[in-house]
Amino acid sequence: MKPAGVPKLNAIGYFIVIILLLGLFWEAYKLLGAPGGAFLRGTVPVVTEADKPMGVLCGSVGLCEVKLPVRADDRAMPHLWDILATIFQPPRRGSDTILLTILLRASLFTLQEAVAGFLMGGVLGFALGVAFAHSGLLERGMLPYVVASQTVPLLAIAPMVVIWLGGSWFSVAVIAAYLTFFPVTINTLQGLRSPEPTAVELMHSYAASSWDILWKLRVPAALPYIFTALKVSATASVVGAIIGELPSGIADGLGRVILNFNQYYATGPEKLWASILFASLTGMVFFLVISLLERLVVQRQVSES
Amino acid sequence: MTGPVVILDNVEKIFGEGASDQVHALKEINLQIEENEFISLIGPSGCGKSTLLRVVGDLIQPSSGVATVNGKSANQARLDQDYGIVFQAATLYDWRTVAKNVQLPLELMQYSRSEKELRTQAMLELVELTDFASHYPWQLSGGMQQRVAIARALSFEPSILLMDEPFGALDEMTRERLNLELLSIWRKTDTTVLFVTHSITEAVFLSTRVIVMSARPGRITADIAIDLPQPRNADTRSSVRFFELETQVREELRISEGGQEPERKPA
Numbered sequence: 001m002k003p004a005g006v007p008k009l010n011a012i013g014y015f016i017v018i019i020l021l022l023g024l025f026w027e028a029y030k031l032l033g034a035p036g037g038a039f040l041r042g043t044v045p046v047v048t049e050a051d052k053p054m055g056v057l058c059g060s061v062g063l064c065e066v067k068l069p070v071r072a073d074d075r076a077m078p079h080l081w082d083i084l085a086t087i088f089q090p091p092r093r094g095s096d097t098i099l100l101t102i103l104l105r106a107s108l109f110t111l112q113e114a115v116a117g118f119l120m121g122g123v124l125g126f127a128l129g130v131a132f133a134h135s136g137l138l139e140r141g142m143l144p145y146v147v148a149s150q151t152v153p154l155l156a157i158a159p160m161v162v163i164w165l166g167g168s169w170f171s172v173a174v175i176a177a178y179l180t181f182f183p184v185t186i187n188t189l190q191g192l193r194s195p196e197p198t199a200v201e202l203m204h205s206y207a208a209s210s211w212d213i214l215w216k217l218r219v220p221a222a223l224p225y226i227f228t229a230l231k232v233s234a235t236a237s238v239v240g241a242i243i244g245e246l247p248s249g250i251a252d253g254l255g256r257v258i259l260n261f262n263q264y265y266a267t268g269p270e271k272l273w274a275s276i277l278f279a280s281l282t283g284m285v286f287f288l289v290i291s292l293l294e295r296l297v298v299q300r301q302v303s304e305s
Numbered sequence: 306m307t308g309p310v311v312i313l314d315n316v317e318k319i320f321g322e323g324a325s326d327q328v329h330a331l332k333e334i335n336l337q338i339e340e341n342e343f344i345s346l347i348g349p350s351g352c353g354k355s356t357l358l359r360v361v362g363d364l365i366q367p368s369s370g371v372a373t374v375n376g377k378s379a380n381q382a383r384l385d386q387d388y389g390i391v392f393q394a395a396t397l398y399d400w401r402t403v404a405k406n407v408q409l410p411l412e413l414m415q416y417s418r419s420e421k422e423l424r425t426q427a428m429l430e431l432v433e434l435t436d437f438a439s440h441y442p443w444q445l446s447g448g449m450q451q452r453v454a455i456a457r458a459l460s461f462e463p464s465i466l467l468m469d470e471p472f473g474a475l476d477e478m479t480r481e482r483l484n485l486e487l488l489s490i491w492r493k494t495d496t497t498v499l500f501v502t503h504s505i506t507e508a509v510f511l512s513t514r515v516i517v518m519s520a521r522p523g524r525i526t527a528d529i530a531i532d533l534p535q536p537r538n539a540d541t542r543s544s545v546r547f548f549e550l551e552t553q554v555r556e557e558l559r560i561s562e563g564g565q566e567p568e569r570k571p572a
Contacts, residue, residue, distance in 0.1 A: 198392045201364050205390040205467075206410045207383050216409070220400045298400075 023080050030072045030079070037073025040066035078270045083277070086270035091261075099271065102257065103278040110241050110253040111282050113169060117176025117244075118237040118286070122230060125181035129188025133218070134210075139189070150182050154240065159247040167248040175244030180233040187229035191222025227294040234290045235283040242279060254279050308376060310465055310497045311338035311361055316370035318356055318523075329522035330356045334370065336516065336525065343491060343498045345508035345515045347554065349562050353523025354501045355469050361499060362388050362467045375464060382465075386414060389458030389496070393470040395450035397442035397457075404429065404438040407456045414461055428456035431490060448479040455487070459494060466491075468500045472507065481539075484510055488537055505558070509533075509550045510542060517554065519561035527557040 034041040070076060091099045128146065132139035158175050165171040195217055203213045245255025254275065261272040318331040330353040338344050346354040359365040360372055363383040374382035382388065389410075397406045404425050411421045429435045432452040442450055451471055458466060472480040484507060491498055502508050508515045509531055517527035531550055533541055541547055 196394065196396065198394060198396045199398070201359075202390060202392070202396050203413075204364055205362055205383065205388050206413050207386055208413050212413055216413070217398065220398065223400070 026077065026080060029070075030077055033068055033072025037071040037076065038067060040068055075266070075269050078273055083270045083273045086268070087274050091268070091271055099274060103254075103275060106252065106254045106257045106275075107278050107282045110238065110245065110255070110279075111286065113172040113244070113253065114176050114234075114237040114241040114282075114286060116170075116173035117178075117240060118180050118230075118233055120173060121177035121180025121233060121237065122184050124177065125184025125229070125233075126188050126226065128181070128185040129192060129222075130214070132185070132189050133192035146182065146185055149178075154179060154243050158244050161244070162247045162249075167250065169250065171248050172241050172244035172250060172253070175248075176237040176240035179236040179240035183229040183232045183236070184226065187225040188222055191225030192218040194225065195221045223298050227290070227298055230290050231287055231294070234286040238279070238283040238286060254282065309337040310340050310342075310375060311336070311499070312371075312373040313337075313357075313361070314371045314373070316357075316360055316367045316372060318353070318360060318365065319368045331360070331367070332522035332524050334360075334523075334525060336528075338497060338499065340497055341495055343500065343511055343513045345500045345502055345512040346518060347502055347505065347508045347515055347558065348518030348523070349520045349558070350503065352518040352520040352561075354518050356523065357518075358467050358469050358499060358501050361465075362390060386410075386461060387464045389461070389463035389466045391451070391454045391458045391466070391468045391471040393473045395442065395447070395454040397450055397453055399442055402439050402441055403434060403445070403453050406442065406453055407460050409457060410461045416461075424460050428460045431459070431493070432456045432486070446479075447475050448483060451475065451483065452486070455490065459490065459496070462494070464497065466496045466498045468498065470501050470503065473503070480504075480507065485539065487511065492536060505551055505554050506542070509547060509554060510537060515554055517557040517561055526561040527554075529553060529557065 030037075032041055033039070074082070087100045087103070088098055090097055091102065128142075132143060154175065157178055161171050161175050161178075165174060192214075199217060199221075200213065203217055208216070241253065242255045242258065245253040246259060250256065258272065258275045258279065261268065261275050265272055313334050313336040316331055316334040317329075320328045320330055334357060346357060348354050356365060360367050361374065361379060363372070363379040372379040375385075375387055377385070397403075398409065401409065407425045407428050408421050411424060416424070425438075426435070429438055432455055434449060434452055434456070437445060437449065442453065445453070454471070472483050475483065488511060498511075500508075500511060510533075512531050515527075515529045515531060516525055517529065518524065519526045529550070533544070533546055533550065
């Protein structure tokens, strides 16, 4: 029996509730700030020791104010309605193009780069995983370098890629692929090794070829592992593409938009926040597409609940 | 075909390297299995009965000695797809339906589409799972899963069926039902069966011969012909001869485990 009165929420319902709660938290935090935003509302200036309110720690002589960890003023944390409003206004005077159009175009452009990088990284990651799974020697010899590659900051790699390949759309995809391939390699390797020894023995008893064992046993068994990695990679590839756009001098993507609004933050903080919103939406859309693909491809046991 | 289906000639298997790490899994194994026999290997855990089954199936190479199957090397027999194999875990592939699991060996052996369908249908009828053809393995009970595994093993009519404690993980009632089912399948298909178990009752009930093994090193200590009449049924288990044979196997196991005659109480 299901308890009455508790509505059953699906994933989308939870997502919306959490978004609303986060928004509520944001605005509630802003309410805590005294005018100016640096201090907790209600903490008062102290003139003498006797005026000091109970339980409040005072920093400097004459003042007793509780400092907020993050300033709550409209510059550091613009109101959500201001962020939403700015999306529907042109960001520059004398232009008719509203910010929404600019952000949608930039997001789509960056998403294309991310998808290209994702595909390149995914294929490379899968190929490396298969190679490592079949050769212990290759794994021992090369895996440390694959791991080491991920310890080099993307910020250092990105300009190198641009120097080698030129400041093009392709360079950005390569930079995104650099973030993408690693989780795919690791999870493919783990997934290919996941079948029980008897599942492999069964194949041997039929005198199955290595090719058949790979495609009829190991790869299907690895698919849930691979999709877990692909979901991580989908969001990572968007981050990689945004970072890759900066040294590539590509002006059409989210990277440049974020950089611009960052420089003019003081005059329009809402615009940067709106860009951040669209950057994360782009990553989420990609993630959702891969999740849907996973549902179509991976035949999974439905949890018995 | 004439001559034994399986001949093991002085088979030895030693696992590990270096004197201290070595495990003598099989020692001086000599065994012949005739066509249509149902042979059970029984012994304490770690006596090498599963290893022996894998040597016959060419899944493990013996350290010395020769395994001959159907008049050729075990390796050739495996390449010729003479083996059907069933493990303790059903080892079904989760991403395949019941029918697709049964078809797996047919697919690998490149049977035609119509032949695949025909045989899958026949096999599912044999194990009485026709209604579950499009179910996934995780939607079935343990006993049903094991019946799918048997259908899969038999789908390409292998000449020898290797079964490694196939009912070991099932409850007693399911096990007894599947024992009856397996006997009826065995009669219908004329397969030679090599069956590993640690259940004395199961071994006696199913087999034409029970091979008793001892542990460390794994050796054959007794070879008991089971002369219970065929076809066997639920009544077989309550016959006097059945108890006699069970007792005989139990005594042999005790001897092999202790390495000596059972102690007599002082008079």
